[in-house]
Amino acid sequence: MSATKMYLLSVHMVEGQEPPSAETMQTMYQDVDVFNKKLQADGAWVFAGGLLPADVATVVRTQPDGKVLTTDGPFAETKEHLGGFWVVKAADLDAALALAAAGSKACQGPVEVRPFQDDTAEL
Amino acid sequence: MSDDRAHDEQPAGRRETERVFREEYGRCVAALIRFLGDIDLAEEAVQDAFTVALEQWPQRGLPPNPGAWITTTARNRAVDRLRREASRQDRHRQAQQLIDATTATPEERAAEEGPVSDDRLRLLFTCCHPALAPAAQVALTLRLLGGLQTAEIARAFLVPEATMAQRLVRAKRKIKEAGIPYRVPREAELPDRLKGVLDTIYLVFNEGWNASAGEALVREELCAEALRLARVLVELMPDEPEAVGLLALLLLTHARRAARTRADGTLVLLPEQDRGRWDHAEIAEGQTLVRACLRRGAPGPYQVQAAVNAVHSDETLDQRRRWEQILALYDLQLRLAPTPVVALNRAVALAEVSGPDAGLAAIDALREPLAAYQPMHAARADLLRRLARIPEAADAYREALELTTNETERAFLESRLAELG
DSSP, X not given: OOOOEEEEEEEEEETTOOOOOXXXXXXXXXXXXXXXXXXXXXXXXXXXXXXXXXXXXXXXXEOTTSOEEEEESOSSOSSEEEEEEEEEEESSHHHHHHHHHHHHHHHTSOEEEEEOOXXXXXX | OOOGGGGOOOHHHHHHHXXXXXXXXXXXXXXXXXXXXXXXXXXXXXHHHHHHHHHHHHHHOOOSSHHHHHHHHHHHHHHHHHHHTTTSHHHHHHXXXXXXXXXXXXXXXXXXXXXXXXXXXXXXXXXTOTTSOHHHHHHHIIIIITOOOHHHHHHHTTOOHXXXXXXXXXXXXXXXXXXXXXXXXXXXXXXXXXXXXXXXXXXXXXXXXHOXXXXXXXXXXXXXXXXXXXXXXXXXXXXXXXXXXXXXXXXHHHTTTTTSBOTTSOBOOXXXXXXXGXXXXXXXXXXXXXXXXXXXXXXXXXXXXXXXXXXXXXXTSXXXXXXXXXXXXXXXXXXXXXXXXXXXXXXXXXXXXXXXXXXXXXXXXXXXXXXXXXXXHHHHHHHHHHTTOHXXXXXXXXXXXXXXXXXXXXXXXXXXXHHTO
């Protein structure tokens, strides 16, 4: 099957959790870098990035009257926030899950796999 | 979806069609899913075909190969329907797929189909995909492979029909939208994924075997359906010893159904069961399968469980030899799968071989990890009772009762507690 789908592989950070040691961070960066290069080489890569902590986020909301309300802080009042993500192309869910497993190993955390809508434009 | 089968007025024709429906539904739906690339369309098409069958078969008699007739009719119906609706955007892609499928060369189709020509295996792996919740896996398997109506599955699991319908809709949507593939997993993934399929079939059986509420008929049907699915799996994957082990385990357990309750519905423990009421054909088949898979020398949890049950039903051994062999089997299983539940089973066997003291010491080591596991408390209570440690036994029975949902089991534990005085 040549048809491919796009999936979001997202990594979630839990607020208040002790940050990993500098050494672990170093390994993590290296492993993620290797994983990213492999995604690119295999043609699965669309986009990826790590985010700064959610406490520097800002939410912009259009009110019913058309005015824009700007507030400090993340959208969701949860302890878990998006920490980074990959957007990948994969033949099917099994292929995406295999990529997610490799990504999870590299970034040393759980990875959520979510399909994009079918008509999502490819970059 | 309406159930047109209910409106037939010719009982003979209907019974015959029902039988074919039961035997062929999974195979037909599985073939149509591959052909149409869509579960809902496939179900619709197969239901349509059975409606046609109900009109035609009572007059013309059964076709020579009813399953093939249903599949062909369903396929033609689906093609007609898609042609009529091809202008609608959502059906356009499917129509195109059909055209592609009919224009592919036999070689292309063979390559796409892979080495396994029976689509039921693909369907089984899709229904039991780990990305679906276990409850959804069970429901989908019963619906798509067993041909059970949503209402029947809901009754079996004691949930409202609307809840079950919702669960099925959501699972089917996830398969489609998340892109769960319709294929047998590759070699590397197969052991893990096969375990998922075996666990689902076992869950179906257990639901029928252990549920005390609900209709007896529906429960027996679940057990029968699990047996049928296990047979299909063994037929399609004869070289998987764990699949054979599961079938043997189900047969050896199912064989005791008539002996495990009294006329008043109370539970009869294994040592007290009337062996004359066991199903000896099922025992013989189960034992033959156990011997066949043990010869392969690739033991797994289901094979060991099956072997334990084969020993229980071995008439050539006395009680003591039986427990010695069972203890050895649990030692083996503990090495394969060192879980607290396996350790508990081993402790129960140990009590029979080395005495209740030894068994109790082994169970006491498991009290923390199995604190919420009813059988641990029930087994502990029994050993304390046998050691005449009455107040402790009473406490353990009460803890077991607190965790018991099964009415038959509750009655049994309550009577034991009352006997303590």
